[in-house]
Amino acid sequence: MTTVSKSARDFVAPHVRGLPKSGIRDFFDIVAGRKDVISLGIGEPDFQTPWHIREKAIESIERGATRYTSNLGTPELRQALAGYMRQSFRAEYDWASEILVTVGVSEAFDLAVRALLSPGDEVLYHEPCFVAYAPLIRMAHGVPVAVLNREDTEALADFAIRHDLVLISDEVYSELTYEGGRFSMAAIPRLRDRLVFLNGFSKAWSMTGFRLGYVCAPAPLTDAMMKIHQFGMMCASSTSQIAGLEALGHGESDIEKMRDSYHLRRNFIVASLNEMGLDCFMPRGAFYVFPSIQSTGLSSQEFALRLLNECSVACVPGSAFGACGAGFLRCAYATGMDQLKEAMERMAAFVKRL
Amino acid sequence: MDPLLGLLKKNARESDATLAKELATTPEDIRARIAAYEKEGIIRAFQAVVNEDRLETTDVRAVIELRIRPEREGGFDRVATRISKFPQVESMFLMSGAYDLLLFVKGQSLQEVASFVSARLAPLDGVLSTATHFMLKTYKDQGVLMESEPHDDRLQVCP
Numbered sequence: 073m074t075t076v077s078k079s080a081r082d083f084v085a086p087h088v089r090g091l092p093k094s095g096i097r098d099f100f101d102i103v104a105g106r107k108d109v110i111s112l113g114i115g116e117p118d119f120q121t122p123w124h125i126r127e128k129a130i131e132s133i134e135r136g137a138t139r140y141t142s143n144l145g146t147p148e149l150r151q152a153l154a155g156y157m158r159q160s161f162r163a164e165y166d167w168a169s170e171i172l173v174t175v176g177v178s179e180a181f182d183l184a185v186r187a188l189l190s191p192g193d194e195v196l197y198h199e200p201c202f203v204a205y206a207p208l209i210r211m212a213h214g215v216p217v218a219v220l221n222r223e224d225t226e227a228l229a230d231f232a233i234r235h236d237l238v239l240i241s242d243e244v245y246s247e248l249t250y251e252g253g254r255f256s257m258a259a260i261p262r263l264r265d266r267l268v269f270l271n272g273f274s275k276a277w278s279m280t281g282f283r284l285g286y287v288c289a290p291a292p293l294t295d296a297m298m299k300i301h302q303f304g305m306m307c308a309s310s311t312s313q314i315a316g317l318e319a320l321g322h323g324e325s326d327i328e329k330m331r332d333s334y335h336l337r338r339n340f341i342v343a344s345l346n347e348m349g350l351d352c353f354m355p356r357g358a359f360y361v362f363p364s365i366q367s368t369g370l371s372s373q374e375f376a377l378r379l380l381n382e383c384s385v386a387c388v389p390g391s392a393f394g395a396c397g398a399g400f401l402r403c404a405y406a407t408g409m410d411q412l413k414e415a416m417e418r419m420a421a422f423v424k425r426l
Numbered sequence: 427m428d429p430l431l432g433l434l435k436k437n438a439r440e441s442d443a444t445l446a447k448e449l450a451t452t453p454e455d456i457r458a459r460i461a462a463y464e465k466e467g468i469i470r471a472f473q474a475v476v477n478e479d480r481l482e483t484t485d486v487r488a489v490i491e492l493r494i495r496p497e498r499e500g501g502f503d504r505v506a507t508r509i510s511k512f513p514q515v516e517s518m519f520l521m522s523g524a525y526d527l528l529l530f531v532k533g534q535s536l537q538e539v540a541s542f543v544s545a546r547l548a549p550l551d552g553v554l555s556t557a558t559h560f561m562l563k564t565y566k567d568q569g570v571l572m573e574s575e576p577h578d579d580r581l582q583v584c585p
Contacts, residue, residue: 104583
């Protein structure tokens with residue numbers, strides 16, 4: 073009898089093998105290592121983490137606060153988060169049983185779908201969207217169903233109640249809205265028992281590398297997510313939690329400064345794109361624009377590749393964020409004005425040549 | 427504060443066209459607003475922030491604390507205005523606390539600054555005392571770090 077030994081590849085579980093790599097990742101590989109590229113492909117704030125937050129983290133390490141924390145996160149941080157939810161959205165969450173501190177919002181989302189989904193359960197999600205939703209739903213043995221959502225939040229709340237659904241709301245950009253006040257699903261009281269609210273520190277305080285997020289949800293759901301989190305992750309980094317507490321306590325003006333700056337850049341990039349004939353919606357939050365490149369006759373992949381090769385400007389093809397993103401380009405404006413200006417000049421010249 | 431002033435304080439060389447786009451207005455409007463600020467004396471000058479430590483000069487800069495006697499009419503203003511007219515004085519502020527005036531002074535050598543203090547400032551009528559501190563190194567000036575933090579070490583593409 074002969075035994076054929078498996079190759080390393082064969083050891084990989086089929087459902088993971090079948091998981092497509094992120095479209096962003098593909099593009100990253102093309103851009104990586106190229107010099108003189110201005111990248112508008114970075115979904116990460118360009119600001120340094122505010123100094124008082126870094127300073128607090130350093131100080132905590134000096135003092136030796138480097139142990140495990142409670143699985144749920146430090147009581148101080150959870151209490152501060154409960155206060156933040158109350159103050160920002162008039163949402164009451166019990167810090168002891170309804171708030172869980174996670175390693176970024178991606179982990180929070182992963183916990184939510186793993187805690188909620190039984191194999192085969194369908195998850196409706198909007199497209200275009202963050203690249204991790206569909207893969208994480210699949211990994212939790214759910215079935216992702218992309219929808220183009222044009223409903224407003226109230227209608228969405230009604231829909232969830234009418235069909236007796238759980239709603240997962242990723243609000244990591246909630247602090248970066250430009251016109252009008254903040255809004256949150258957590259501010260809709262009738263959703264309370266079916267809402268899993270996700271948020272984090274990365275975008276508001278430019279703390280991406282700290283990997284700090286949190287989830288607010290009714291106690292039974294928080295408890296279920298906590299079980300997965302405690303075995304998989306133990307707790308979020310203690311240093312990051314201390315930094316997060318500092319951000320919540322003394323970081324209101326940091327957000328304001330960065331928000332004002334994104335606001336100006338948004339105005340600039342939208343005006344520039346429209347001026348060069350790329351129809352661009354004026355986004356009301358976050359730091360991305362999604363101009364249509366259909367008028368050029370190129371596909372988003374072709375446009376992005378040629379823009380990179382001919383002008384050294386990196387933007388991500390819209391199709392990386394779902395099929396409905398085809399014909400669009402994603403440009404992040406979390407980049408300094410000098411670079412944005414240069415990128416817009418190069419891009420205008422490129423479009424003119426087409 | 428008008429956001430236009432904030433943008434000019436950060437980068438006074440920004441083009442009118444870019445400023446207009448950022449502030450969702452026209453270049454003509456930007457030019458008119460700047461002209462009005464200049465006329466009103468709100469914008470006093472456009473200057474570069476230079477790291478002088480990197481220049482090959484022997485220039486010396488010092489901070490001088492000055493105690494002066496207030497006058498019955500006009501308080502500190504008459505003496506302060508006289509002092510501020512010396513070209514050696516780059517910046518000057520009226521302060522609360524242990525002294526009255528804080529001067530930022532520049533000279534071509536240590537001796538020059540020292541003699542400015544002893545020959546020009548100290549003998550002035552109304553000046554009670556001076557304390558001179560020479561500057562050794564600039565870390566930050568007018569909100570600008572002299573050594574940039576390593577900045578774009580971000581991944582080139584990310585979600």
